[in-house]
Amino acid sequence: MKKLLESFDRIMNIMMFLAGIILIFIMLSVGLEVVLRTFFNRPQIWVTEITEVMLLYITFLGSAWLLREGGHVKVDIILNHLKPKTIAFLGIISSIIGIFVSITLTIFGFSVTLDYLHRGIYTPTAMEIPVSAIIVVIPIGSLMLFFQFIRRTGKFIVGFFIESGKLKP
Amino acid sequence: KPKTMKAVSFLPKDHPLCKMIHVWVDRVNNQCKDAVKIDWVGGGEVIPGFDQAEALRNNTVQVIFNPTAYYAPLAPEVNAFTLSKLSMAEERKPGGFYDFMVERHKKIGIMYIGTWLYDPFYLRVNKPVKTLEDLKGIKMRTSALYDRFMKKLGMIPVTVKFGETFTALERGLVQGFGFATLGPRDWGWLKNCKYIIDIPFYTRQNVLILMNLDVWNGLDKKVQDKIMGITIKFEPEMEAFFKKQIKEEWKKYDEIGIKRITFTDAENKKYYDAAYEAEWEDLSKKVPDLVPTLKKLTGN
Amino acid sequence: MTLVLIFICLMFLFVIGVPVAFSFLFINIIGVYVFWGGEAGLTQLIRSIYRSVATFALLPVPLFILMGEIMFRSGLAPKMMDTLDKWLGRIPGRLSMLAIGGGTLFSTLSGSAMAGCAMLGSVLVPEMEKRGYKKQMSIGPILGSGGLAIMIPPSALGVLLASLSRISVGGMLVAIIIPGIIMALLYAAYIVIRCLLQPELAPSYEVSRPSFSEKIFLTCKYVLPLSTIVFLVIGLMFLGIATPTESAALGALGCFVLVFIYKGWDWEAMTSSISHTLKITVMMFMIMTGAMAFSQILAFSGASSGLVKLAGSLDMHPMFILIFMQIILLFMGVFMEPLTIMMVTLPVYMPIIKALGFDPIWFGTIMLINMEMATTTPPFGLVLFVMKGVAPPDTTMGDIYKAGLPFLVCDGIAMGLVMAFPWLALYLPSLM
Ligand code: NA
Numbered sequence: 001m002k003k004l005l006e007s008f009d010r011i012m013n014i015m016m017f018l019a020g021i022i023l024i025f026i027m028l029s030v031g032l033e034v035v036l037r038t039f040f041n042r043p044q045i046w047v048t049e050i051t052e053v054m055l056l057y058i059t060f061l062g063s064a065w066l067l068r069e070g071g072h073v074k075v076d077i078i079l080n081h082l083k084p085k086t087i088a089f090l091g092i093i094s095s096i097i098g099i100f101v102s103i104t105l106t107i108f109g110f111s112v113t114l115d116y117l118h119r120g121i122y123t124p125t126a127m128e129i130p131v132s133a134i135i136v137v138i139p140i141g142s143l144m145l146f147f148q149f150i151r152r153t154g155k156f157i158v159g160f161f162i163e164s165g166k167l168k169p
Numbered sequence: 170k171p172k173t174m175k176a177v178s179f180l181p182k183d184h185p186l187c188k189m190i191h192v193w194v195d196r197v198n199n200q201c202k203d204a205v206k207i208d209w210v211g212g213g214e215v216i217p218g219f220d221q222a223e224a225l226r227n228n229t230v231q232v233i234f235n236p237t238a239y240y241a242p243l244a245p246e247v248n249a250f251t252l253s254k255l256s257m258a259e260e261r262k263p264g265g266f267y268d269f270m271v272e273r274h275k276k277i278g279i280m281y282i283g284t285w286l287y288d289p290f291y292l293r294v295n296k297p298v299k300t301l302e303d304l305k306g307i308k309m310r311t312s313a314l315y316d317r318f319m320k321k322l323g324m325i326p327v328t329v330k331f332g333e334t335f336t337a338l339e340r341g342l343v344q345g346f347g348f349a350t351l352g353p354r355d356w357g358w359l360k361n362c363k364y365i366i367d368i369p370f371y372t373r374q375n376v377l378i379l380m381n382l383d384v385w386n387g388l389d390k391k392v393q394d395k396i397m398g399i400t401i402k403f404e405p406e407m408e409a410f411f412k413k414q415i416k417e418e419w420k421k422y423d424e425i426g427i428k429r430i431t432f433t434d435a436e437n438k439k440y441y442d443a444a445y446e447a448e449w450e451d452l453s454k455k456v457p458d459l460v461p462t463l464k465k466l467t468g469n
Numbered sequence: 470m471t472l473v474l475i476f477i478c479l480m481f482l483f484v485i486g487v488p489v490a491f492s493f494l495f496i497n498i499i500g501v502y503v504f505w506g507g508e509a510g511l512t513q514l515i516r517s518i519y520r521s522v523a524t525f526a527l528l529p530v531p532l533f534i535l536m537g538e539i540m541f542r543s544g545l546a547p548k549m550m551d552t553l554d555k556w557l558g559r560i561p562g563r564l565s566m567l568a569i570g571g572g573t574l575f576s577t578l579s580g581s582a583m584a585g586c587a588m589l590g591s592v593l594v595p596e597m598e599k600r601g602y603k604k605q606m607s608i609g610p611i612l613g614s615g616g617l618a619i620m621i622p623p624s625a626l627g628v629l630l631a632s633l634s635r636i637s638v639g640g641m642l643v644a645i646i647i648p649g650i651i652m653a654l655l656y657a658a659y660i661v662i663r664c665l666l667q668p669e670l671a672p673s674y675e676v677s678r679p680s681f682s683e684k685i686f687l688t689c690k691y692v693l694p695l696s697t698i699v700f701l702v703i704g705l706m707f708l709g710i711a712t713p714t715e716s717a718a719l720g721a722l723g724c725f726v727l728v729f730i731y732k733g734w735d736w737e738a739m740t741s742s743i744s745h746t747l748k749i750t751v752m753m754f755m756i757m758t759g760a761m762a763f764s765q766i767l768a769f770s771g772a773s774s775g776l777v778k779l780a781g782s783l784d785m786h787p788m789f790i791l792i793f794m795q796i797i798l799l800f801m802g803v804f805m806e807p808l809t810i811m812m813v814t815l816p817v818y819m820p821i822i823k824a825l826g827f828d829p830i831w832f833g834t835i836m837l838i839n840m841e842m843a844t845t846t847p848p849f850g851l852v853l854f855v856m857k858g859v860a861p862p863d864t865t866m867g868d869i870y871k872a873g874l875p876f877l878v879c880d881g882i883a884m885g886l887v888m889a890f891p892w893l894a895l896y897l898p899s900l901m
């Protein structure tokens with residue numbers, strides 16, 4: 001179990017590392033495009049389309065990692081005034097909602113990806129990128145979110161029982 | 170009780186190019202009162218243009234007003250619409266282009282009903298050009314519709330989003346663009362782009378009225394015939410309407426000093442042919458088997 | 470009716486602590502299931518997530534954030550503050566003024582309020598403590614000018630607002646310049662007046678008088694080169710050599726180059742600024758994944774058009790409707806964070822604004838000031854919590870709230886000015 005969690009964490013770190021590389025890549029390619037276009041009269045058609053897709057990649061590669069780091073913003077104005085037991089209880093509820101959202105996105109994300117792959121659909125733009133290659137990051141990221149939300153639920157359940165005195169910390 | 174159909178267009182509802190869609194929708198709603206009620210909910214803000222064909226197939230909406238270029242990945246042969254050199258009435262002859270395209274659309278779960286816009290395409294540039302040679306190296310704004318043609322002319326297509334085009338033109342990021350007649354003047358695109366190459370190409374617009382196939386099949390034969398009748402009568406009226414608008418637009422072009430450019434006869438033909446060749450070559454790559462049929466049916 | 474139901478559900482999810490991004494996605498899942506025909510609607514939702522984020526208009530967001538992060542974490546921004554410090558003589562509330570000046574300067578390099586506030590706080594607060602500054606004059610000015618990062622381009626929030634309301638990103642970024650400067654001037658004026666009235670708030674102290682040549686030297690070394698960044702971001706966009714997106718990339722690149730020139734290859738600063746940028750970007754973009762479907766559901770259910778009709782039928786001066794809209798925003802700003810507010814309100818507001826015949830860029834500017842205030846309105850505001858992190862340990866949240874209040878009033882005045890004189894926002898875009 002511990003090993004499983006460790007490798008899970010490692011995957012998230014790798015995804016996050018990739019997102020960082022992508023960020024640098026975006027900066028360099030857009031900058032290069034301006035230079036090539038302005039001074040060498042050689043605009044690169046691919047830059048716009050590729051960097052757009054990269055934004056989606058950054059979002060879903062980083063999402064589960066951000067959840068682990070507690071970085072997804074929430075409105076905690078009321079939450080901060082509640083008893084720890086209630087907070088833990090609401091934490092369970094919100095994690096279950098998260099599980100529902102991420103499993104839905106995973107299932108339908110994969111089904112849309114496979115459908116596009118099967119039909120061989122590409123974007124109706126100059127680059128003609130396969131749509132499945134773009135969309136696939138949504139279910140992958142959502143699957144990681146799903147696991148992370150399960151972990152989060154477990155954490156809050158333990159917290160809830162500790163606060164109710166049914167479990168020793 | 171009439172069946173309510175949600176409809177979306179790729180342009181905003183109040184866009185001048187959408188004027189005749191209102192006419193078509195009203196006619197269908199009035200004349201098929203008991204069977205059909207089309208509820209045109211909006212444009213790209215409801216469902217993005219590129220996704221409207223998928224939404225139609227999934228029956229999220231039942232009618233769309235969409236250009237074929239937006240869903241060409243589903244069936245590349247639909248790009249042949251722009252290449253048609255026939256009138257819409259000629260296309261509708263039995264066994265003709267219309268029937269062929271209805272069959273092709275059925276394969277992707279869509280019923281092709283008719284066309285809602287007439288407006289030829291032109292290229293415009295910000296400096297006088299005398300020969301085709303002068304076009305080489307000019308940076309042109311594209312959103313991926315004409316880049317094959319532009320490349321064939323030796324022009325350099327630059328991807329600029331619709332909303333950034335005005336700025337891009339004004340600042341010389343691009344030196345020209347391709348578009349239909351109506352629109353660019355209203356958006357201020359002509360302020361710095363006063364030369365129009367007066368050789369219309371892709372005169373047959375590719376924006377179609379499309380319905381979900383199952384929904385269409387679910388309609389009574391009588392209602393189907395009625396909708397088709399309305400559309401067949403609508404198309405020439407629509408064309409006449411836009412021809413009049415375009416004529417007025419050209420008057421305004423003269424008023425604001427837009428210069429028309431043509432080349433020698435030989436070069437004019439070369440230019441015009443390049444527009445079509447560029448697309449045919451692409452179709453030959455994607456649907457080689459269909460190209461001979463398509464050429465025959467489109468009068469090429 | 471649907472609208473009310475959607476908003477109640479959304480608020481409920483927010484209150485029980487579901488992260489904002491997942492609240493929107495949850496509502497969307499239910500919404501598309503109901504309005505878009507069951508499972509087919511859910512496949513449509515996946516496409517809408519893709520389209521919401523994979524758009525060129527959002528590209529400046531991570532790049533603008535990256536700029537501020539790299540300038541702050543490399544230590545270049547504090548150096549800039551030092552130089553500024555040398556120029557200021559014995560003026561009332563000296564360090565507070567330094568916070569405003571430094572904040573304004575840093576705003577031209579950073580697109581997010583959080584880096585600005587963290588930088589100013591960590592550089593100035595210890596010094597202010599040492600000089601016996603009261604909390605009103607130490608924490609307040611930092612809170613005030615930290616938020617300027619939003620109002621002076623580059624501005625990540627400005628880009629998001631323009632993108633959510635489908636108006637020109639370039640126009641929006643240029644429109645906020647004058648209002649942003651006005652806000653800085655109002656802050657400065659307030660500090661001077663308050664310190665003249667109550668000198669004990671900011672005790673004056675002997676300042677070393679560096680020689681003129683030293684000041685010039687430091688300025689040439691640490692401040693002038695920064696103007697290249699300003700040129701890359703605002704200048705290139707204004708001259709039309711680059712689109713807003715491209716100037717963002719060039720600005721970020723420029724920051725990296727500058728840091729490299731001054732500090733050499735700083736691996737530590739590099740990775741930490743990238744990781745902080747990703748944190749903010751992913752947080753914002755995850756919320757944006759719900760943007761398109763959410764506004765589509767509102768449009769599809771007829772809720773948006775219903776409200777537009779209602780606003781049109783109201784027998785009120787359009788200006789009152791606009792003010793009323795701003796009051797709602799202010800209220801939401803008390804307990805929500807700007808992007809969330811924009812996501813909730815813009816799909817409803819923008820159609821109304823267009824129907825009333827207002828200029829969307831002008832409205833966007835007013836709204837952005839309002840959103841800037843939301844980052845510092847108690848009790849909830851990201852900048853407030855950043856402040857808590859860098860403030861002296863004995864500082865309570867209450868101290869922070871109280872210190873920020875006068876600057877919120879300044880913001881309100883700036884907002885009123887832009888409402889009364891639309892050219893403050895619209896003049897610069899008209900030159901583009
Ligand atoms: Na402020």
Ligand code: NA
Pocket residue numbers: 575576577578579580581617618619620621622623624
């Ligand atoms: Na800024």
